[in-house]
Amino acid sequence: MLFLDYDNSLKEFFISGKPIENYKSETINNLITNEHCGAVIQQYLKNVRISGIKELEEVLSNREGDGNKINCLMKTKDVEYYIFGVLGEPFPNDNGYWVLNLGNSFLSFITLNIYPSISRHPLRVNFYIYDSKLNRIDDL
Known part of the structure; x- marks a missing residue:
């Protein structure tokens, strides 16, 4: 399960404005x-x-x-x-790219992770x- 990390907020990366706590x-x-x-x-x-x-x-x-x-x-x-x-969702629907990810994961599995399994999502x-x-x- 993915939890929010309140100690490392994204608010500090905004150029202008201040967090509401201020x-x-x-x-x-x-x-x-x-x-x-x-x-x-x-x-x-x-x-x-x-x-x-x-x-x-x-x-x-x-x-x-x-x-x-x-x-x-x-x-x-x-x-x-x-x-x-x-x-947005941390792991959104791939819109059909799951086949490529499955192939990538299988290749990673049979090479004992020498070939890493990588998946990117915007x-x-x-x-x-x-x-x-x-x-x-x-x-x-």
């Missing part, structure tokens, strides 16, 4: 309704599943609810935009950009 706040943003916040967070968790909960703790004051509805209150942060990055990342009121602006 913006401290304990007040509630009353401009974002509970329903709107819940819809955005539910969509984010649908993509990242349980791995996104740690990041959400930085922006949510209260997160609770069942699987169908999330009650949440956004903390007030002095930011103009929120950018949610969602990494990294897929989606970025969702929201304004300070959690209105979706753009996707990259």
